[in-house]
Amino acid sequence: MEICSMPVHILSDKIKNRELSSVEITRAVIDRIKKIDPKIQSYITVVEDEALKKSREIQNDIDAGKFLSPIGGIPVAVKDNICTRGIPTTCASKMLSNFIPPYDATVIKKLKEQKAIIAGKLNMDEFAMGGSTENSFFKKTKNPWNTSCVPGGSSGGAAASVAAGLIPFALGSDTGGSIRQPASFCGVVGLKPTYGAVSRYGLVAFASSLDQIGPLTKNVTDCAVVMNAIAGYDKMDSTSANIEYPDYTGFLTNNIKGMKIGVPKEYMTKGINEDVRKALENAAGVLESLGAECEEMSLQYTEYSIPAYYLISSAEASSNLARYDGVKYGYRASRYTDLIDLYRKTRSEGFGEEVKRRIMLGTYALSSGYYDAYYKKALQVRTIIMDDFNRAFDNYDAVIGPTAPTTAYKIGEKIDNPIEMYLGDIFTASVNIAGLPAVSVPCGFDGENMPIGMQIIAKPFDEGTLIKIGYAFEQNTDFANKYPELD
Amino acid sequence: MEYEIVIGLEIHSELATKSKIYCSCTTEFGGIPNTHCCPVCTGMPGVLPVLNKNVVEYAAKAGLAMNCKILDFSKQDRKNYFYPDLPKAYQVSQFDLPLCVKGYIDIDLNDKKKRVGITRIHIEEDAGKLIHDEWETGSLIDYNRCGVPLIEIVTEPDMRSAEDARVFMESVRSILKYTEVSDCKMQEGSLRADVNLSVRIAGEKELGTRTEMKNLNSIRSITRAIESEAKRQIDIIESGGSIEQETRRWDDEKGLSYSMRSKEEAHDYRYFPEPDLAPVIIDANWLDRIKSTLPELPDERKKRYIDQYKIPGYDAKIITASRETADFFEEAVGLSNNAKAVSNWIMGDLMNLMKNSECEEIPFSPSHLANLIKLIENGVISGKIAKTVFKKMFETADEPERIVEREGLKVVNDEGQLNNIVSAVVKSNPKSVEDYRNGKKKAIGFLVGQVMKETKGKADPQMVNKLLKDELES
Structure with missing residues (x-):
């Protein structure tokens, strides 16, 4: 097996057994980025020299017999909305194209403490708004399975880089499906943790009550390993949960006998792609064959999750993105007549179209006279959707369905139709609204050989169940071991 | 026609916590611009606020001292507007569930009591400061003050004159200083007020249209602004006009106010719950702990001084108006055992000297005064000479014995x-x-x-x- 197609847990073993050095792995990753990424366009920034320097330092530690974590010496790339000290953090926006944070996000601190090597920053939809990574100011990332298709989004660079062997693992962020949908489109594993399980400190906010950082990996084992590295309470994040966090690798048991799994009928009928529906039926069959009990059930408010999600997320975004005003950092219009003109020109020129659309939508939803009809109503719907899920988890250990209603579509196909693009979040957004954990695992391919993802949802802080089901499914199918042809 | 003036105040006071409301930067006044700040208080991308618990305690303490109900569940909200001194382009404040509600302060108006209702007290963060003067080509911003905790005290429209407002402000200041919630240094901007004012024909039930005057930085400018605005409104009504609901800016130098923005131009702040912060929950234990830190308040102290030290009501009121003076009084009485003498010295020579020198702190210690009183009682100096010694003591903060010795002021009784x-x-x-x-x-x-x-x-x-x-x- 090539170094670049090895999952994290195998690389880790090889580092421990001295079969591979951190320097060799980092070198191989950097070389492959240089060779393959011009085709995929998944990176905004590659930190070659610094990564190689770090890998030599860490290898010295390894050679000296120092303790190493399961991700020690292994390169990682992160979505470009996660702050990295001294490395540009652009959110794929012209607005922050020159922004270099003087601080690390908490997850970056954790990765560094555990001696992972930051190799670069990954492309995304501008400020994480979008589902195709076409809204990047810098470049359009291609789907490694078919470079005329989108990788999904907004963590499209993260999903594509992991799928294309351009990084052993990546961190993305998920506000309405931005980890899971690209994971599904690119055939990798992507987990959105429970709201509060991973610190948001240093994640450039899109919608504060929905955003979560999570891993994109080649398989479920790696997902558990990376969750161990990043989950946990952080006093810098007031929404972080101060609870005991388990060892997620303890759930890699390959035993799901007796588990009760709900399959919402709303997820299987609402205009979803036929190949996707079949793959999911097949997946449910696999789980049943492993001793789980799959049962059709209902999450009746599913269709309201899209309007609620777009109101809440846009309202929060309109406030979160107000700070980009050209006064303190980031882009500033070169010519302006007064303060108001400075604001207007900076924001008109610095933000892309989708970002401006959401800011306007959110501003409108919060305006006096409209607040009750839109924002407040959306919060009420949020409660109803949470209750809907709570009732489901009284009866089921987990709920499964397709991650997205379609597989990856062609670049440019939906860019002019935002509503159609928004509807792609139908199965993922409700999970953020309810603050639940969910994972997308590869579960098949469509007629065009594009990957299909299965979403597994569990109750708050029950990532263990996601890993348990995902791992058993992966061990008894072959989808995770397929790689796109790129060389 | 006789008119009645109706006044409500919104008072902003900086809290005396050591660190800012959402980060650990110092709240110290001054400092080289932009040295008391960090990524959190300057609103850098990705940072998050963490509420300083002391802010809640200080604000609740102010609320208790002003007879408010402290809500066990309150929340923080974002107030959205663009201005360069506000780096996040929103101020974290409290909208519909403030920390304290429904209180009052009883004020003393020439021996007539008046109750002024407190609608609410909420916590919020201060903004930075724009510096326009010394820079030709643009303005500079100092973010040192950004994130300094504030409370906003909103009153009911219960005041009827500039004098009411003045006495009320004095009471608020006294309470905040007693409770050590704020140092209330007005020239440093740690106590400022907005005035809401309307007039109506005496006897009318309906309130008139009100105007709001922003950012008055001294009690003197508050009273002047009230007098000016009341006159302006009455003049308009007398000449057959009507009052526009608007926000006005007071120019203290010119003694005039100007229209800032009309009702139509009023900001839509688009308040919504701050998603980065959890609700503020104060359980009974916490509230009890806060209560236990409340000191004796000016009113209670005044009553006790009359009872315990037998000093006149008027003297007791003046002495207890400031906590420093009251503490000084009590300590000096403790050391000299002569309340009458201490009270006389404070009410007479001390108040005069402080007024004339515009001195805000008593420059010598209570033991100085106690010793001076003993020198008189023991016949070491005469009462007349004592006045000279007192003045010297005020100027030099030297011990009275030293002054008497140095200046040869001892009684000649050889x-x-x-x-x-x-x-x-x-x-x-x-x-x-x-x-x-x-x-x-x-x-x-x-x-x-x-x-x-x-x-x-x-x-x-x-x-x-x-x-x-x-x-x-x-």
């Missing part, structure tokens, strides 16, 4: 020394001596005065009297 002076005075004033001996007993006063003059006022007057009588009648 009989031999005084006898010589008395004899000399008798010799050189034969006219007065004759008058006395002829029965004009009053003439002794002149002679006493002469002896005092010779001794620069230091002679023990009783002894002088006795010695003079002996000499004249021998």
Whole structure:
């Protein structure tokens, strides 16, 4: 097996057994980025020299017999909305194209403490708004399975880089499906943790009550390993949960006998792609064959999750993105007549179209006279959707369905139709609204050989169940071991 | 036509916490611009706020001292607007669920009590400061003040005159200083107010249209702004016009206000719950702990001083108006055991000297005053000389004994020394001596005065009297 197609847990073993050095792995990753990424366009920034320097330092530690974590010496790339000290953090926006944070996000601190090597920053939809990574100011990332298709989004660079062997693992962020949908489109594993399980400190906010950082990996084992590295309470994040966090690798048991799994009928009928529906039926069959009990059930408010999600997320975004005003950092219009003109020109020129659309939508939803009809109503719907899920988890250990209603579509196909693009979040957004954990695992391919993802949802802080089901499914199918042809 | 002025205040006060409301930066005033800040208080991308618990405690303490109900569940909200001194382009404040509600302060108006209702007190963050003057091509921003915790105290429209507002502001300041919630240094901007004012024909039930005047930085400018605005509104009504609901800016130098923005131009702040912060939950235990830190408040202290020290009500009110003065009083009484004397010194010489020198802190310690009183009681100096010593003490903060020693101010009560002076005075004033001996007993006063003059006022007057009588009648 090539170094670049090895999952994290195998690389880790090889580092421990001295079969591979951190320097060799980092070198191989950097070389492959240089060779393959011009085709995929998944990176905004590659930190070659610094990564190689770090890998030599860490290898010295390894050679000296120092303790190493399961991700020690292994390169990682992160979505470009996660702050990295001294490395540009652009959110794929012209607005922050020159922004270099003087601080690390908490997850970056954790990765560094555990001696992972930051190799670069990954492309995304501008400020994480979008589902195709076409809204990047810098470049359009291609789907490694078919470079005329989108990788999904907004963590499209993260999903594509992991799928294309351009990084052993990546961190993305998920506000309405931005980890899971690209994971599904690119055939990798992507987990959105429970709201509060991973610190948001240093994640450039899109919608504060929905955003979560999570891993994109080649398989479920790696997902558990990376969750161990990043989950946990952080006093810098007031929404972080101060609870005991388990060892997620303890759930890699390959035993799901007796588990009760709900399959919402709303997820299987609402205009979803036929190949996707079949793959999911097949997946449910696999789980049943492993001793789980799959049962059709209902999450009746599913269709309201899209309007609620777009109101809440846009309202929060309109406030979160107000700070980009050209006064303190980031882009500033070169010519302006007064303060108001400075604001207007900076924001008109610095933000892309989708970002401006959401800011306007959110501003409108919060305006006096409209607040009750839109924002407040959306919060009420949020409660109803949470209750809907709570009732489901009284009866089921987990709920499964397709991650997205379609597989990856062609670049440019939906860019002019935002509503159609928004509807792609139908199965993922409700999970953020309810603050639940969910994972997308590869579960098949469509007629065009594009990957299909299965979403597994569990109750708050029950990532263990996601890993348990995902791992058993992966061990008894072959989808995770397929790689796109790129060389 | 007789008019009634209706006034409500919104008072902003900086809290005296050591660190800012959402980060650990210092709240210290001044400092080189942009040195008291960090990624959190300057609103860098990706950072998150963490609420300083002391802010909640200080604000709740203010609420308790102003007879408010402290809500066990309150939340923080974002107030959205663009301005360069506000780096996040929103201010975290409290909208519909403030920390404290429904309180009041009883104010003393020439021995008439008046109750002013407190609608609410909420916590929020201060903004930075724009510096326009010293820069030709643009403005500079100092973010040091950004994130300094504030409380906003909103009153009911219960005040009816500039005097009401002045006394109310004094009471608020006194309470905030007593509770150590704020140091209330107005020139540093740690206490400022917006005035909501309307007028109506006396006896009307309906309130008139109100205007809001922003950012008044001293009690004097508040009273001036009220007088000016009331007159402006009455003039408009008298001349047949009507009042526009608007926000006005007070120019203290010119003594005039200007329209800032009309009702139509009012900001839509798009308040919504701050998603980065959890609700503020104050359970009974926490509230009890906060209650236990409440000191005796000015009103209670005043009553106790009248009872315990038997000083006049007026004196008690003045002394307890500031906590520093009251604490000084009590300590000096404790050391001297002479409440009457301490009170007299404070009410008279001290207040005068402080007023004339515009001094805000008493420059010497309570033990200085207690010692001065003992010097008088023990006959070491005369009451008249004591006034000189007091002034010196105020100017130099030296111990009174040292001043007396250094300046040679001790009472002269050496009989031999005084006898010589008395004899000399008798010799050189034969006219007065004759008058006395002829029965004009009053003439002794002149002679006493002469002896005092010779001794620069230091002679023990009783002894002088006795010695003079002996000499004249021998």
